[in-house]
Amino acid sequence: MKTVQEKYAFSKSEIKILRELVRGERPLSDLRKKLLFGPSLLSYNLKKLLDKGLIMENTRGFRKYVQFSDFKHASLLKNLLLVYYHIDWENLLVGKGLYILFQIISGFENSFYGVSKATFWRYLRRFRTHGILQKKVNKYEINPRFSILADFLNEYQLFFIKRIAEKLSSEAVVLWHRDFEFLVRVPKSVKVTSEKLHLTATSLFPSLGLPIFSEYNILFYSERKKNIKIEDAVLHTLLIERKNVRYVIYSLLLLHKYKEKIDVRYLKSEAQKYNLGVQIVSMLSFIETHSRQGDLPLPTWTEFEAKAKEYGVTV
Known part of the structure; x- marks a missing residue:
């Protein structure tokens, strides 16, 4: 069974799809052409994004469309990708990157739970290069300039937590x-x-x-x-x-x-x-x-x- 960490993690393909949706609804056929994704690969990644509550699909006539959902965490991520479009989120929010950000906003970055020190410092350098993280006293925190990112992380976490609770x-x-x-x-x-x-x-x-x-x-x-x-x-x-x-x-x-x-x-x-x-x-x-x-x-x-x-x- 997947851990919560594995369920919320992003792949590069997912981030690429989300980038294409920041300016509005897109037909699936357009996404396949733009991203050069085969039908099965696109379908696989769309299902993961649906499970994360980030997108919604609808059908009009014979065409399927996809867009960001109305959930709060989806709106925040959409704004993040739109405002900071120039940042290569494909290399920051994938793999252990998102998990490390959660560790930092929770104040657990010194415990390195679930991640090697080498991986932690590799991602840390990437975040600091973009000015996303700053050091305050003896710990790291998200730069206030990227408050949208901090808000997204909190709401994204709460989305999964509420889902687990509601199943109980x-x-x-x-x-x-x-x-x-x-x-x-x-x-x-x-x-x-x-x-x-x-x-x-x-x-x-x-x-x-x-x-x-x-x-x-x-x-x-x-x-x-x-x-x-x-x-x-x-x-x-x-x-x-x-x-x-x-x-x-x-x-x-x-x-x-x-x-x-x-x-x-x-x-x-x-x-x-x-x-x-x-x-x-x-x-x-x-x-x-x-x-x-x-x-x-x-x-x-x-x-x-x-x-x-x-x-x-x-x-």
């Missing part, structure tokens, strides 16, 4: 997403068979001795993570609604209950990936000092003691 249930709600990993809330009646979906956050609490129940399950989708640790459940609970004290308290209860088993180094490292580093440090300090610091969403110690007693956690 029409009631599925995506709570958080980043780099093709996401949290989704689904009814408990949904049967999960994919190895890429893991029960997490408050849905794991009953099995960990915390009687918190809901009519929904929280699932974490990932092609990287094989199992959910207690530390992951803590972080995923915070991601449900970052500034909601209720979820902070739930996370604190789990942290406190298993404080002797928590791998603090792993917890802090993972927290950085989710932009929860400061929050986690404050929560660990709260457990040790029984006092709040700064203006982060934390309960008073008295409030926490009351909740701990309610859920059978000794503090």
